[in-house]
Every structure is written in structure tokens, then in C-alpha cells.
Amino acid sequence: MALAAFDQIGVTMFCYQCEQTDRSDNLLLGCHSLKGNCGKDDRTATLQDILVTLCEGIGQYAVKLRELGRADESYAHKASYWVFTTLTNVNFNATSFQKMIVEAAALRDEMKQAYEAACVEAGDEPVELSGAAQFVPATGMAALLRQAPEVRVDANIDVLGADVTGVRNLNLYGLKGLCAYAHHAHVLGYRTDETDAGIEKALAFLGDPATDLDTLLAHALEIGQLNFKVMEMLDAANTGVFGTPVPTQVRVTPVEGKAILVSGHDLGDLVGILEATQDTGINVYTHGEMLPAHGYPGLKKYPHLAGNFGSAWQNQHDEFAAFPGPIVMTSNCLIEPQPAYRNRIFTMGPVGWPGVRHLEHKDLALVVKAAQALPGFTVTDPERTITVGFGHDSVLSHADAIVEAVKAGDISRFLVIGGCDGAKPGRNYYTEIAEKSGDDTILLTMGCNKFRVNGKDYGTVAGLPRLLDVGQCNDSFTAVKIALALAEAFDCGVNDLPLSLFISWFEQKAAAVLLTLLALDIKHIRLGPTLPAFLTPAVVDVLVEKFALKPLGDPTEDLQLAMAGA
Numbered sequence: 001m002a003l004a005a006f007d008q009i010g011v012t013m014f015c016y017q018c019e020q021t022d023r024s025d026n027l028l029l030g031c032h033s034l035k036g037n038c039g040k041d042d043r044t045a046t047l048q049d050i051l052v053t054l055c056e057g058i059g060q061y062a063v064k065l066r067e068l069g070r071a072d073e074s075y076a077h078k079a080s081y082w083v084f085t086t087l088t089n090v091n092f093n094a095t096s097f098q099k100m101i102v103e104a105a106a107l108r109d110e111m112k113q114a115y116e117a118a119c120v121e122a123g124d125e126p127v128e129l130s131g132a133a134q135f136v137p138a139t140g141m142a143a144l145l146r147q148a149p150e151v152r153v154d155a156n157i158d159v160l161g162a163d164v165t166g167v168r169n170l171n172l173y174g175l176k177g178l179c180a181y182a183h184h185a186h187v188l189g190y191r192t193d194e195t196d197a198g199i200e201k202a203l204a205f206l207g208d209p210a211t212d213l214d215t216l217l218a219h220a221l222e223i224g225q226l227n228f229k230v231m232e233m234l235d236a237a238n239t240g241v242f243g244t245p246v247p248t249q250v251r252v253t254p255v256e257g258k259a260i261l262v263s264g265h266d267l268g269d270l271v272g273i274l275e276a277t278q279d280t281g282i283n284v285y286t287h288g289e290m291l292p293a294h295g296y297p298g299l300k301k302y303p304h305l306a307g308n309f310g311s312a313w314q315n316q317h318d319e320f321a322a323f324p325g326p327i328v329m330t331s332n333c334l335i336e337p338q339p340a341y342r343n344r345i346f347t348m349g350p351v352g353w354p355g356v357r358h359l360e361h362k363d364l365a366l367v368v369k370a371a372q373a374l375p376g377f378t379v380t381d382p383e384r385t386i387t388v389g390f391g392h393d394s395v396l397s398h399a400d401a402i403v404e405a406v407k408a409g410d411i412s413r414f415l416v417i418g419g420c421d422g423a424k425p426g427r428n429y430y431t432e433i434a435e436k437s438g439d440d441t442i443l444l445t446m447g448c449n450k451f452r453v454n455g456k457d458y459g460t461v462a463g464l465p466r467l468l469d470v471g472q473c474n475d476s477f478t479a480v481k482i483a484l485a486l487a488e489a490f491d492c493g494v495n496d497l498p499l500s501l502f503i504s505w506f507e508q509k510a511a512a513v514l515l516t517l518l519a520l521d522i523k524h525i526r527l528g529p530t531l532p533a534f535l536t537p538a539v540v541d542v543l544v545e546k547f548a549l550k551p552l553g554d555p556t557e558d559l560q561l562a563m564a565g566a
Contacts, residue, residue, distance in 0.1 A: 012032055012033060012034065012042055013031060013032060013033065013034075013035075013036060013040075013041075013042035013045035013046060013148075013152075014028075014030055014031070014032045014045075014152050014153060014154045015030060015031045015032075015036050015040075015045050015153065016029055016030030016031065016153075016169075016532075016533040016534050017087075017088060017153070017169070017173050017176070017507070017508060017534070018038060018088040018089075018506055018507045018508070019420070019422055019424065019505060019506045019507070019529070019530060019532070020037045020038060020088075020422065020423070020424060020506070021036075021037060021533050022036075022037060023530075023533060029533035030154075030533055030534075031045075038088050038089055038335075039089075039092060039335060039336040040092050041092075041094070042145075043094040043141070043145060044091075044092055044093070044094045044097060046144070046145050046147075046148040046151075046152070047094055047097035047098065047101060047144060047145075048085075048086040048097060049148065049151040049152055049153065050097075050101055050137055050144060050147060050151050051082055051083075051085070051086060051097055051100055051101050051104060052082075052083060052086055052151075052172070053132045053135050053151045053207075054082075054101060054104040054105055054108055054132070054135065054137065055079045055082050055083050055104060055203055056131070056132035056203045056204070056206045056207030057108045057129075057131075057132040057133040057134075057135060057207055058075060058078075058079050058104065058107060058108045058111060058200075058203065059075075059079065059132075059199070059200045059201070059202065059203020059204040059205075059206070059207055060129050060131070060132060060133040060203070060204040060207045060208065061108060061111035061112055061114075061115050061129070061133065062075040062076070062079075062111065062200035062203070062204070063200050063201055063204045064115050064127065064129070065111060065114060065115050065118065066197060066200065068115070068118045068119070068122060068124075070114065070115075070118050071193070071196070071197070073191055073193075073196055075107075075111070075196070075200060076182070076191070076195070076196035076197075076199040076200055077183075077186050077191065077196075078104075078107060079104075079179070079199065079200075079203060080179040080180075080182045080183045080186065080199060081179075081183050081186075081350060082100055082103075082104055083175070083176055083179040083180075083203075084176075084179050084180045084183045084331075084350045085097070085100065085350045085352075086176060087176050087177070087180055087332055087507060087508050087509070088332065088333070088506070088507040088508065089313070089332045089333040089334050089335060089507070090331065090332045090333075090334065090350050090351055090352075091350055091351060091352040091353075092334070092336075092352060092353050092354065093352035093353060093354050094141075094354070095354070096352045098141065098144070101137050101144070105136075105137050108133075112133070129207075129208070130208050131207045131208030131209075132206075132207035132208065133207060133208075135150070135151070153165075153168075153169050153172065160211060162536045163213060163536050163538050163539055164211055164212075164213055164216065165534075166534040166535055166536050166539055167213060167216040167217055167220065167539055168206070168209055168216060169534045170216075170220050170511065170515075170532075170534060170535065170539075171202075171205070171206060171209070171216060171219055171220050171223060172206055173508045173511040173512075173532075173534070174220060174223040174224065174227065174508070174511045174512045174514075174515040175199075175202050175203070175206065175223055175512075176508035176511075176512075177227070177507070177508040177509035177510065177511050177512030177513070178199070178202070178223060178226060178227045178230050178512045179199065180331075180332070180508070180509055180512075181227065181230045181231055181234050181474060181509065181512065182195060182199060182230050182233070182234075183350070184234055184237070184265065184266060184267075184331075184474055185230070185233045185234040185236075185237040187266065187268050187349075188237040188238070188240075188241050188267075188268055189237070189241075190233055190234070190236060190237035190240065191233070192229070192233055194229060195226065195229055195230050195233055198226040198229070198230075199226075202219075202222075202223055202226065205219055213539075217539075217542065220515055220518075221515065221518060221519045222519075223512070223515050223519075224512070224514075224515030224516040224517070224518055224519030224520075225516070225519045227512045227513070227515060227516045227519075228477070228480070228516045228519065228520070231474075231476055231477035231480070231513075231516070232477055234474060234477065235392075235475070235477040235478065235481075238267060238296070238474070238475070239296075239391075241267075241268075241298065242267060242271075242296035242297065242298035242299055243296055243297035243298045244297070244391060244393045244394075245292070245295035245296055245388075245389040245390070245391035245393075245394065245471070246295060246297065246389050246391075246394060247295070247387055247388075247389045247390055247394060248294050248295045248300060248387065248388055248389040249385040249386070249387050250291065250294040250307055250308050250385055250386055250387070250388055251306065251307030251308070251383055251384070251385055252307055252308050252309070252384050252385060252386055253307070253381040253382060253383055253384050254285070254306070254307070254309060254377040254380070254381055255283060255306055255307070255377065255380045255381075256376075256377050256378060256379055256380045257281060257282070257283045257306075257376050257377060258280075258281055258282045258283065258325060258371050258372060258374070258376035259282065259283045259284075259285060259306070259309075259323070259324060259325035259371065259376045259377055260273060260277065260282055260283070260284050260285070260325050260326055260327075260328065260367060260371045261285050261286075261287050261309055261310075261320070261323045261325060261326070261327045261328070262284060262285070262286055262287065262290055262327075262328050262330065263286075263287040263288045263289075263290060263313070263316075263327065263328070263329050263330065264288070264289065264290065264328075264329050264330030264331035264332065264333075264334075264348075264351065265289045265290070265330065265331045265332070265472060265473070265474050266330035266331050266348070266349060267290075267293055267296070267299065269328070269330040269331075269348050269349065269362065270284075270286070270290060270293055270299065270330065271298075271299065272362055272364060273328060273364060273367070274299070274302045274304070274305060276364040276365075276367070276368055277304060277368060277371070278302070278304070280368060280371075280372070282304065282325075282368065282371045282372070282376075283304050283305075283306035283376075283377075284302070284304055284305050284306060285306055285307055285308060285309040285323075286305075286307075286308045286309070287308065287309055287310045287319065287327075288310065288311070288312055288313050288333070288448055289313075289333075289447070289448055289472040289473060289474070290308075290330075290472075291308045291388060291450070291472070292388050292389070292469065292471040292472045292475060293305075294307075294308070294388055294389070295388045295389025295390075295391065295471075296389075308386075309323060310323070311448075311451040312421035312448040312449075312451040313332075313333035313335070313421065313448060314333075314335070314421060314422055314423040316334075316335050317335070317338050317340075320337075320338070320340075320341045320345065321338060321340035321341050323341070324374055324375045324376050324377055324378075325344070325370070325371050325374045325375075325376055326344045326345070326346060326367050326370040326371050326374065327341060327344060327345045327346070328345075328346045328347075328348060328359075328367060329345065329346070329347045329348065329351045330348050330349060330351065331349060331350060331351060332351070332507070332509075333448075333507075334347070334351055334353060336353070337353060337356055342355075342356065344370055344374065345357075346358070346359050346366065346367055346370075347359065348362060349362075386454050386455075386469075387465065387467075387469065388469045388471075389469070390444075390465075390468040390469055390470050391470065391471065391475070391478050392470070392477075392478045392481040392482050392485070395468060395470070395482050396481075396482060396485050398463075398464060399485060399486065399489050400489075401462060401463065401464075402442075402462065402464070402486070402489075403486075403489050403490060405461070405462035406490075406498060409440075410440060410461060410462045411440055411441070411442055411461055411462055411498075412438060412440040412441055412498065412563065413440075413441050413442075413498045413499070413500060413562070413563055414441070414442050414444060414486075414497070414498060414499045414500070415433065415434075415437055415441055415442070415443050415444070415499075415500050415502065415562070416444045416445075416446075416479060416483075416499070416500070416501045416502065416503070417430050417433055417434055417443055417444070417445050417449065417452075417453055417502045418444065418445050418446035418447045418449050418450070418470075418476075418479060418502075418503060418504070419446075419447045419449045419473070419503045419504035419505055419506070419510055419513075420447055420448060420449060420473065420504055420505055420506030420507060420509075420510050421447070421448040421449045421451055421452060421504065421506070422504070422506045422529075424529060424530070425529075426528065426529030426530070426552070427449075427452060427504060427529050428452070429502075429528065429529060429552055429555045430449055430452045430453060430502060430504060431452045431453060432555040432556070433502050433555050433558070433559055434452070434453040434456075434458070434467075435456070436555065436556060436559055437458075437559065438563070439459060439461065439466070440461055441461070441466065441563075442461060442464065442466055442468065443458060443466055443467045443468065444468050444470055444479055444482070445467065445468070445469050445470070446469070446470045446471050446472065446473065446475055446476060446478065446479050447472060447473040447476070447504075447510075448472070448473070449504045450469055453467065454467065454469060470482070473509050473510070473513070474509075476513045476516075480516065480517070480520070483497065483499060483522075484520075486499075494520065494521075494522050495521070495522065495523050495524070498565070500524070500526070500562035500563075501517070501522070501524070501525045501526060502526045502552075502558075502562075503517075503525055503526065503527050503528075504527075504528060504529065505527060505528075505532070511532070514527070518543070518547050518549075521547075522547075523547050523548040524548045524550060524566075525547070525548075525549055525550065526550045526551075526552055526558060526562075527549060527550070527551065527552070528551060528552030529552060531551055
């Protein structure tokens, strides 16, 4: 169905799940038009809402089946994948969502039948579930799109109000990020009954959610607690499969030869590409959130993992156009492919764009052929490097020296400058914080926000580099574990540490991490560059009062306040 035809149905999208959302309408912040600022059209947005609703129904039946001793790990695994596809800048292909809706509806109906059968076997009367469990997706695109008012994230906002609707969506977006982290662990063969049950329970809660603001806020913190366990599971998966990261210098200038560029977050897909290109003469480069891969022994052992090319996700258009080989997107963050490279970009796993070749079953033959046919780099540029690989084991191996350096006054403060990068103005704030920080501070960076600060040599303090790159957003557990371990070493709470957090957010993984930090009662987080549109002023006031959450101000003043412990 063409967009014009969809418009004639009288349905438009509404989405405010990411930082780039439209803020021009003060009465209704968010993208509510034929196309969102991320590039997804209204068809795709509506189908994503329907898919999430079905996943919530899956959660409702999964909880009931678990109560009857009929737990099945495939429920959380499949639902996590489907929810992951609805994150910002992951899958833009409406046809893919039609297929996933059919699959999710079939699974939910199978689960309903299994639940009813299990009740009969146990001599119990089945409970008639409400909410998402009762939602019946229509047949055909036009009919599906007409269901938008039932499932849009602003459904019933005129009755519930913006505050309740916003906190409902804080729960949803935190769960979306959590599901993305869970999926990355699942594909590496890691899962736990605790996280499976937690995902099912959280989906079920959203399938028939509360309307009480306090209950919703409390549940959001429960999602934060669950996300901590999911991030711990993902950390175990990454280190269990690829080894413990070690400080590593990464080349950021190209070398002569055929080349493939790998972006996204999925380390397993990167290994697959490295395996497929062994002994072919093709060099593999990382991009964006793949940069920390170079610190893992199981990945750096490949001699043709040649280095990193480019920077954060929002610079794709220029950097992908300049890369002389095929590009593979393994997960978020994809933006609309441009003609300059559209015929040489591929997607894998949850990622999709209409007309872009998707590598089904992770068959990499086409990518290898494309790399062999394209020119690659014709010269080797002078070598430049940056250092990655400061995982929690590496940093905490120096814990005693760090504690002594703090006590001696050699280290005055730890500044966490991490999170998502983005294209909107204001993100130079993080660069200024790093550049204006004193020589007696340690800078911890993670996520693609690292590209705002990692182009400079900040020197050393107490025998350590002042800038410690602890990984990608998938490694957020590392930063939390370092903070908790230092608090234990100092015999104090995290909020009593000489620690300040300057966090940038963009999408739903960041929402999940924020909820984790709040669930750990970590206060005085400076969050920006703008606050989420789904958090109304009244809700922000609650978070400010309870957690001292701080919007960004002037970087010089904010840094002075942070250094003073404020």
C-alpha cells in the first residue's frame, strides 16, 4: 500500500520513543505524520505497535504457563527478538513486520491453547485474560493499519492523561532496550530462567497495564532491576565466548586491500564475517559500536581484523559513501541508505530496510563476492590509533592503586561520559566536559558517545590513562560494576564516591540503562542533550525530587558543580 493510500485511511503514526522525535508541537511532542524523523513511515510504525501488542499477549500467556510448570525458553527468546526489531533505527521494512505479526499471532494462539489444555489437565478453570491477550490482528495491510488507534502508544491519552501515558511508555521503552540486550545474549547461547521469567512478566504487565502513576513508576524501576541482570548475562556471554577484554590499540586509518565494514552491535555476526573472510585477502573493519570488539581476545586474534573506520552511527551517510567495499549492518543503528552505497549495504538479524539485501540464515557469500569485486583501499595511510578494552576486570585489577591515588589526592574525581551519540545540536557538551576536565580526573566512556571524546590524548594519572573506554552501550554493565566495586573498596555508597555521570541518551537501550541506574538509587545523573519527550514536566519533577536527575546546563558550570560534589 502506498503512503498516499494509507493517508486516505485517515491514520497517522505517533512515536516519541527516541531523542530525535519532533518537538515542534508543544501540545503533542512526537512524530505524528507520514514519516518519522528516524525515517520510518507510518505503515511501519503502526505495524511495530501491533507486533509489540502481540508480544505483550505472549507475555501474558507465558506467565500463566510458567505458573503451571510449563515454562518454555523460546517464548522470551522470540518475543525479545520481535520487540528488538521495533527499536529506533533497526527495521524499517513494513513487509517484514507483516510476516512477524503473523508469526507472533500464531505463537500467542498456540500458547493460549497450551494454557487452556494445561488448566484442564490440572483440574483448574482457565482465566480469561484481558488486554493484549484479546487483541486480534486483522488480515491484510489496510485492515491492520485501521487498527492503529487501538494499539498506538498514545492510545486513550485523552482519558489517561499525558503523565500516565508517558510513564507507561517509559516502561515500554525500557523493556524494548532490555529485550535488545537479551537478544544479543541469547544469540550467543546465554539465557537464564530468571531473565526469561522477568521478560515474560514485564510484557504481561504492559499487556494489561496499571493506570496508577505510582504503580507504573515502581514497575519502571523493576524493569531497571531486571535490566541489570540482563546486562550481567550479556557481559557473561561476551566474555564467555570472546574472552575478557584487554587494553588494545586499534588502528583507525586504512591499509591497502579489499575491505568489508561491519557496523551495529552483534559480536557473533562479526565473528561470522571474520570466519568467512579468512585467507581471502579481505580486511575487515569495524564501525560505530563495533569498535570495542578489538579488545576481545577471541576477536583480535584474527589478523585481518584490520582496524576501525569511521565514527558514530549518525555519520553513516558520509562514512559509508567513502568506504570502498560492502557494508554489513548487524543491529541498530541504521539510517536510510543513500544512493552512493545503497547497492553495497547488507542487513542481518533484526535489521531491515526496503530494497536492501538481507542476509537470510547469515549467508555471507554475497558479501565476500562484493568485497572481491569492489576496489577496496588502494593505499595504506599513516597509522593512527586509539585505545579500547578497559573492561571491568582490567580497570578493577588496579583498584588498590586507584583507591590509594584518590586518598592521596592524585585522582580527584571520576567522570562518566557515556551513552548514545546523535546528530542534534548540543552534543558538543560532552566534548567540552572532557576537554575542560582537570588532569587529576579519570574519564570513563562507553557507548557511541565515546566518539565525542576519544579523538584526543588526555594523558595519564596515577599510572593509568585518563580516558578509559569501557566498551559499547552493550557493555554498560561494565561501568556499573566498576562503580559498585569502587564503592565497596571505599566502604561507601555509590552516591558517596567522587563520581559524576554525564549521560547522553538517544534510544531505548539508553532508557533501559537509565532505569537500571535509578533502580540502583544512583543520584545526580546529568542527562541530555534533551530530556525524553515521553517524560512530562510532572514526571520529570518526580525524578528530580527522588533521584536528583539533572537536565544539562552550561558545561563549564556543570563541571564546576560536579567537581564540587554537587
